Amino acid sequence: MATAERGQPAGDASAEGASEGVAERQLRGSTILVIDDHAFIRRMIEQCLANAGFARMEFAVDGQEGLEKVAAVSPDLIVLDINMPRLGGIEFLRRLRADPVHRRIPVLVQTAATEEAARNEAFDAGATDYVTKPINFKELSSRVRIHLENRLLIRELRSYRDRVDSELQMAREMQTAILPEPERVEELQRRYGVRLDGHFEPSSELGGDYWGAVALDESRIGLLSVDFSGHGIGAALNTVRLHAIMSQLPPPATDPAAYLTALNAQLHRQLPRGQFATMVYGIVDLREGALTFASAAAPAPMVGRAGGGPAEVLAEPAGLPLGVMATGTYENRRVPFGPGSFVFLYSDALFESPLVAGGRLGQGGVPALVERSRAAARPLQEVIAAFDAMAQKPIPDDLTAIWLQRG
Secondary structure: OOOOOOOOOHHHHHHHHHHHHHHHHHHHOOEEEEEOOOHHHHHHHHHHHHHOOOOEEEEEOOHHHHHHHHHHHOOOEEEEEOOOOOOOHHHHHHHHHOOOOOOOOOEEEEEOOOOHHHHHHHHHHOOOEEEEOOOOHHHHHHHHHHHHHHHHHHHHHHHHHHHHHHHHHHHHHHHHHOOOOHHHHHHHHHHHOEEEEEEEEOOOOOOEEEEEEEEOOOOEEEEEEEEEOOOOHHHHHHHHHHHHHHHHOOOOOOOHHHHHHHHHHHHHHHOOOOOOEEEEEEEEEOOOOEEEEEEEEOOOOEEEOOOOOOOEEOOOOOOOOEOOOOOOOOOOEEEEOOOOOEEEEEOOHHHHOEEOOOOEOOHHHHHHHHHHHOOOOOHHHHHHHHHHHHEOOOOOOOEEEEEEEEO
């Protein structure tokens, strides 16, 4: 039976040892290019690095041949002499650092120069490190190992970052795919004689926003806006999870509070601990001339009416975020919504994002933004344009907004 140090499982120790073995093999398999015009120095460096376990080496007698070798073998590290015929080390460094493919290769300069100005010239040209002549071969092998280890680590980090970026892009596409398509929005506008506009702007870190508009019957249309906690792939996948739940539990034509209660029960079972969503679901009843909505701790909707008065920030009905408690309860609120009325739903990124001038818009600043935009042909576009002019970019959270106005 394998043993392990106290407090460390044997399997973990075995896995760690295997990981270290792979890393060491990768290190020893690195290709090192030695550029020096003296054959004796090349042989000495070769013997030194071979004794340190490095077997893959290439050689060049000057900077010009060195550039050709770089293009041919793409080495993992270069040991470079400075004073060479045809093309010296300084010019080699400048050309290497101008090469977009190979510019990140670490270069260990060997030089007999003791003046600080000479060393600074090498660093300014792109040297990574240096050793002085006569070469201390123990120091040389140690510095080679350090820079190869750094290169392998950077390569792994870059690969990890690329993989994360790819996964984030995939999650972003999944999140965008479940939003209402423009053709669907146009169909709803024609069917109900309303103006409907939605905006979704993903943050740099990817959040968990979602909005929807659904035809409920011949006179009622449903609107919903959701904002999941957190950022990244998990938050985006939660929107897909909710969309799947809603496909089995479609929005009803009555009682938004009962719908939030049902969604809360589902999400409480499915969301990881500590994750939740704010949501507002509203039903616009064109026949009754009313808006009925319920909120799960979402930002308060705004309603404006034709013929007078500023837009009203509706008082939020009671309700915890979805997924926090299995027994969450919600309340309906009903307000008049006659011809010419509009409703504006939005996520908290609208008032919590940092502004270029400092501070944040705050919930108290939203009404003024809406009032300046309500008379425009496309009010939501005006709201977003005004926000974009004020906000720092990229925004730290997803921004979602919906504007529905009766004809």
